[in-house]
Amino acid sequence: MRRKVIFEHKLLPYLLLAPQLAITLVFFIWPSVQAMWMSLLREDMFGLSSTFVGLENYVRVLSDPGYVAAVRRTVVFSVAVALLALLPALLLAVMVDKLTRRVATYRVILVLPYAIAPAIAGVLWLFMFNPSVGIVAAGIRGLGFAWNPKLDGQDAMILVILASAWKQISYNFLFFLAGLQAIPKSLLEAAAIDGAGEWRRFRTIVLPLLSPVTFFLVTVNVVYAFFDTFGVIHAVTQGGPAKATEVLVYKAWYDGIIATDFGISSAQSVILMAVVIALTAIQFRFIDRKVTY
Amino acid sequence: MATIDIRGVRKSYGATEVIRGIDCAVADGELLVLLGPSGCGKSTLLRMVAGLERITEGEIAIAGRVVNALEPKDRNIAMVFQNYALYPHMSVYDNMAYGLRIKGMSRAAIDAAVQKAAATLELTPFLARKPKELSGGQRQRVAMGRAIVREPDVFLFDEPLSNLDAKLRTQMRVEIKKLQGRLGVTSLYVTHDQVEAMTLADRIVVMHAGAAEQIGTPMEIYARPASVFVGGFIGSPPMNMLPAEVAADGAALTLAGGVQLPLGQSLGAEHRGRPVTLGIRPEHLHPGAEAPGALPALVDLVEALGADTVVHARLPGGAALLCRLPGDSAVARGARLALHPAPGALHLFDPASGRRLPEG
Numbered sequence: 001m002r003r004k005v006i007f008e009h010k011l012l013p014y015l016l017l018a019p020q021l022a023i024t025l026v027f028f029i030w031p032s033v034q035a036m037w038m039s040l041l042r043e044d045m046f047g048l049s050s051t052f053v054g055l056e057n058y059v060r061v062l063s064d065p066g067y068v069a070a071v072r073r074t075v076v077f078s079v080a081v082a083l084l085a086l087l088p089a090l091l092l093a094v095m096v097d098k099l100t101r102r103v104a105t106y107r108v109i110l111v112l113p114y115a116i117a118p119a120i121a122g123v124l125w126l127f128m129f130n131p132s133v134g135i136v137a138a139g140i141r142g143l144g145f146a147w148n149p150k151l152d153g154q155d156a157m158i159l160v161i162l163a164s165a166w167k168q169i170s171y172n173f174l175f176f177l178a179g180l181q182a183i184p185k186s187l188l189e190a191a192a193i194d195g196a197g198e199w200r201r202f203r204t205i206v207l208p209l210l211s212p213v214t215f216f217l218v219t220v221n222v223v224y225a226f227f228d229t230f231g232v233i234h235a236v237t238q239g240g241p242a243k244a245t246e247v248l249v250y251k252a253w254y255d256g257i258i259a260t261d262f263g264i265s266s267a268q269s270v271i272l273m274a275v276v277i278a279l280t281a282i283q284f285r286f287i288d289r290k291v292t293y
Numbered sequence: 294m295a296t297i298d299i300r301g302v303r304k305s306y307g308a309t310e311v312i313r314g315i316d317c318a319v320a321d322g323e324l325l326v327l328l329g330p331s332g333c334g335k336s337t338l339l340r341m342v343a344g345l346e347r348i349t350e351g352e353i354a355i356a357g358r359v360v361n362a363l364e365p366k367d368r369n370i371a372m373v374f375q376n377y378a379l380y381p382h383m384s385v386y387d388n389m390a391y392g393l394r395i396k397g398m399s400r401a402a403i404d405a406a407v408q409k410a411a412a413t414l415e416l417t418p419f420l421a422r423k424p425k426e427l428s429g430g431q432r433q434r435v436a437m438g439r440a441i442v443r444e445p446d447v448f449l450f451d452e453p454l455s456n457l458d459a460k461l462r463t464q465m466r467v468e469i470k471k472l473q474g475r476l477g478v479t480s481l482y483v484t485h486d487q488v489e490a491m492t493l494a495d496r497i498v499v500m501h502a503g504a505a506e507q508i509g510t511p512m513e514i515y516a517r518p519a520s521v522f523v524g525g526f527i528g529s530p531p532m533n534m535l536p537a538e539v540a541a542d543g544a545a546l547t548l549a550g551g552v553q554l555p556l557g558q559s560l561g562a563e564h565r566g567r568p569v570t571l572g573i574r575p576e577h578l579h580p581g582a583e584a585p586g587a588l589p590a591l592v593d594l595v596e597a598l599g600a601d602t603v604v605h606a607r608l609p610g611g612a613a614l615l616c617r618l619p620g621d622s623a624v625a626r627g628a629r630l631a632l633h634p635a636p637g638a639l640h641l642f643d644p645a646s647g648r649r650l651p652e653g
């Protein structure tokens with residue numbers, strides 16, 4: 001028998017929710033509404049007055065070749081980050097899952113990068129790959145490759161992709177490991193008795209059973225690459241050289257804070273917000289359909 | 294000719310030894326049951342035969358071939374797990390076809406094999422369903438189907454019925470027995486349920502703390518338990534165990550309350566005057582007239598179960614005694630009974646080792 005929880009006081013549930021609602025309101029809803037409003041305004045050169053211009057900012061953003069280039073860059077960046085954050089995480093999780101002892105130790109070590117602030121992680125990678133003092137950069141040059149992320153846009157892109165992916169591996173690892181550990185061992189034993197070798201078991205049993213986790217992580221990682229990589233990029237390349245690493249979120253920030261074109265910046269933010277909402281909606285759709293096999 | 298030979302097998306996890314030297318053989322087409330209480334190592338032994346656990350010491354041979362170093366897939370076995378271990382993302386059909394596809398059989402041959410197994414197990418209407426859309430009994434049958442389509446040398450069962458309700462369990466027990474008999478596949482079957490073991494087994498291995506206490510047919514084990522443990526484990530309600538002493542002439546026992554019980558045989562000189570443990574099954578005690586050689590018991594409690602009546606009684610020395618009478622017996626609490634052991638129903642065990650005394 002299940003009893004419904006009934007609150008005696010009408011006010012109590014609202015009081016309990018209040019802190020969370022207040023935070024959401026102040027830090028999320030309010031700025032979002034403000035961004036939406038600002039994206040419809042245009043300030044004069046000196047920032048003294050603003051006029052309502054309707055969707056003009058959006059038209060300007062979408063017809064700007066620089067913006068289109070940033071979209072393309074962001075797609076490449078996000079796909080690369082998601083892949084490089086997911087595949088090694090899966091590999092590590094599979095290996096740790098096979099261990100019977102010291103699982104906790106490995107788990108802690110592998111989760112550490114997640115606890116590092118993005119800016120610090122960025123600086124770490126900046127140092128390691130610094131063309132003049134970086135130890136990894138020296139190694140790469142030792143192998144005969146020209147390496148200079150300060151001048152070469154492609155090198156810079158590789159660097160921010162690696163740094164961003166590295167930070168996300170821990171998170172993915174934890175989810176993959178939990179997902180793997182939730183698969184009953186007897187399923188794999190049954191498959192082994194049915195004649196499946198290790199790779200086949202992985203392909204036909206583990207991967208399908210892991211698919212809900214994978215779908216979830218793909219969305220989370222793409223959203224991460226879209227937004228949370230700002231700190232890393234800001235610390236490593238500042239979007240340079242020559243805008244080679246300027247992804248959408250960085251461009252929105254740059255156009256607003258550095259170029260102080262708030263209308264344009266807000267329009268970009270609203271577009272990004274729409275993208276995330278769309279991704280999340282897709283995610284929920286998939287979870288509804290795919291989680292239950 | 295698929296036989297299973299288990300020779301001097303031991304298994305340790307670190308310093309703890311969980312299988313302590315087991316020897317037994319399963320003949321071709323035989324169904325051997327591993328029976329024992331929880332934690333005695335039944336599953337571990339079965340999993341060593343399956344190749345899911347490494348063998349610490351000793352040798353296991355299937356169809357005459359030592360398999361110690363072989364992967365499960367190279368042993369040509371099929372196993373039914375307690376939780377069925379059906380692949381949740383595959384249909385019933387794919388669950389059964391999985392092993393055949395790996396073997397590389399043709400599509401037509403796979404279909405024929407799956408359809409045949411499904412027909413045998415009455416699973417045909419469910420072939421397109423996922424395991425979660427089946428009842429417990431149907432899932433159990435799918436697990437059986439997955440085992441039989443592969444036509445293995447050996448079936449291994451690890452408590453395949455323990456997740457079913459009592460009625461279904463009885464029904465499936467019969468079906469497994471029939472199926473195994475018809476297919477004639479050598480089988481090793483793990484259970485902790487003695488009724489299941491008695492009804493299914495050609496022979497039973499009674500396991501206790503990682504060792505085989507007794508190996509024999511169900512009736513042998515029931516009629517001549519090799520130890521106090523086996524006597525107490527097989528039979529329901531369990532065998533009464535009473536402390537006693539062999540009389541000086543070796544032909545009678547003295548029970549705790551001074552009751553004398555003639556043995557109907559004379560024990561060897563080495564037992565005379567020594568303590569023994571007397572085992573009597575509750576169903577081998579029959580009320581009768583007061584007479585020498587009958588146990589005078591005071592009834593404490595009567596459990597009327599319909600077909601039987603189980604009487605909880607006490608002997609003069611205070612020892613508790615169970616007695617199983619026909620269901621129509623009118624026995625009341627507080628009544629005095631003179632219980633006559635059936636001829637040849639006295640089991641004598643060495644109280645120190647718990648082993649059965651050799652019959653003279």
Ligand SMILES: Nc1ncnc2c1ncn2[C@@H]1O[C@H](COP(=O)(O)OP(=O)(O)OP(=O)(O)O)[C@@H](O)[C@H]1O
Nearest residue numbers: 306309311329330331332333334335336337338485
């Ligand atoms: N991986 C392991 N590491 C250490 N000890 C283990 C391991 N697996 C099993 N054991 C121990 O081995 C003993 C035998 O276990 P096993 O699973 O074979 O028992 P069982 O007879 O099948 O019991 P049940 O009827 O409860 O299934 C138990 O005492 C258990 O604690």
Ligand SMILES: [Mg+2]
Nearest residue numbers: 335336337451
């Ligand atoms: Mg077990």
